[in-house]
Amino acid sequence: MTGPTGDAHYDAGLREFRHAPGTVMIHLALSDLPDWRAGAELRDYAYVTIAPTLDAMAKTYQQPMAGLLPEEPMIVVGQPSAIDPSRAPEGKHTLWLQVRMVPAEIAGDAAGQIDARDWEAALAPFCERALDIVERHAPGLRGKILGMRCVSPRDLEADNPNLVGGDQVCGSHHLSQNAIFRPVRGHADGTTPLDGLYHTGAAVWPGASTGAGPGTLLGKMLG
Ligand SMILES: Cc1cc2nc3c(=O)[nH]c(=O)nc-3n(C[C@H](O)[C@H](O)[C@H](O)COP(=O)(O)OP(=O)(O)OC[C@H]3O[C@@H](n4cnc5c(N)ncnc54)[C@H](O)[C@@H]3O)c2cc1C
Numbered sequence: 001m002t003g004p005t006g007d008a009h010y011d012a013g014l015r016e017f018r019h020a021p022g023t024v025m026i027h028l029a030l031s032d033l034p035d036w037r038a039g040a041e042l043r044d045y046a047y048v049t050i051a052p053t054l055d056a057m058a059k060t061y062q063q064p065m066a067g068l069l070p071e072e073p074m075i076v077v078g079q080p081s082a083i084d085p086s087r088a089p090e091g092k093h094t095l096w097l098q099v100r101m102v103p104a105e106i107a108g109d110a111a112g113q114i115d116a117r118d119w120e121a122a123l124a125p126f127c128e129r130a131l132d133i134v135e136r137h138a139p140g141l142r143g144k145i146l147g148m149r150c151v152s153p154r155d156l157e158a159d160n161p162n163l164v165g166g167d168q169v170c171g172s173h174h175l176s177q178n179a180i181f182r183p184v185r186g187h188a189d190g191t192t193p194l195d196g197l198y199h200t201g202a203a204v205w206p207g208a209s210t211g212a213g214p215g216t217l218l219g220k221m222l223g
Contacts, residue, residue, distance in 0.1 A: 007193035013184030017177060017203070021064035021101035022153030022166025024073075026127050028095040029147035033082055034138030048077040050137055059110075060101055067107030069114055069126055073099045075133055092146065099130045104153050104165030119152040162201070170202035179205060190218040198222075 003011030036042035051057050051074040060070040076098040081088040088094045106117045111129070116122035127150045135141050153166020162170050171177060180188045188205035190198045200218045202208035 005193040005197075010184050010187060010193050013187075017183055018172055019164045019167040020169055020172035021061070022104050022163075023156065023168045024099040024102055024123070024126060024130070024153065024166075025151040025156070026097040026099065026130060027149040027151070028097070028145055029088070030093040030095055030141075030144045031146055032144050033079060033093050034077075034095070034134070034141050034144070036138050038137065043079070043082060046079060046083045048079065050075040050077065050133060063110040064101045064103040067103045067105060068110040069102060069106060069108070069122065069129075071109075071111035072133065073101070073130060075099050075130055077134065097130055097134065098168075099127075102126070102153055102166065104157075104167075119154045123150050123152045162203075169208035171207075173207050178207065182207060189221055190214060 003015065005011055033043045034048075036048065042048050051060075056072050057074055060072060060074045063070040078096040078098065079093070080096070081093040106119065106122055108117075109115075113129075114122055114125045116125070127148075131142060153163075156163045156166040156168065164170075171183065173182075175181075177183065182188050182205040183199065183203045187199070190200045190204050192199050198218055200214045202214065204214040204218075206213040206217070
């Protein structure tokens, strides 16, 4: 069966290309940076990642793969104003929480606490779960919150159609669609079966990040 390019191998690869589970983002305006229990020096970093064990990380991948809200999501905490004070009004701070990973379609809650099965209703209680986790590592965080905006995986996709189901990396990076297989074996350089048509961005090797790797490599290749 062929598809858009008429090349059976390439078209099948695109059909089988699968997205990673999604992300919830929480943006916070704060009166001060968090007081990290692990040490005050953590206030100086751009990122603080909360992922206590490999087991917890495995669960936070497997549970959304089964359609479940994870009981203990992994959280990447961004502290932009710790590095660049212009990211907040004088004396204040901003924080973002990248809460990973979540199902685009909610079939249940691994913790058995959230009954909602759509993101409109599940977002607020799920964000409270994430704040509870950060609060354990930075007691008193909630008392510093001046404002908060929660972004569901559906919101991310509505903003950017590349983020299917809120997948922030534009396609899972598991081995069978990474490196020379990304997006399809034989086309990791951004070429397609159609002369003059190129594919670039996070779905192409070397994949997602703000480092612009795929476009840079394609630009170099095309000279
Ligand atoms: C919430 C979140 C957090 C992230 N955190 C990090 C991080 O901390 N560090 C890091 O390195 N990377 C991070 N990333 C990943 C990184 O942002 C992406 O990998 C990178 O931006 C991908 O670049 P791109 O050019 O491929 O696509 P994008 O940056 O997604 O740009 C694609 C553009 O195309 C537009 N578009 C899509 N479909 C269409 C269409 N049909 N017609 C017209 N326009 C269209 C989109 O609106 C978008 O503007 C994060 C991503 C997200 C979503």
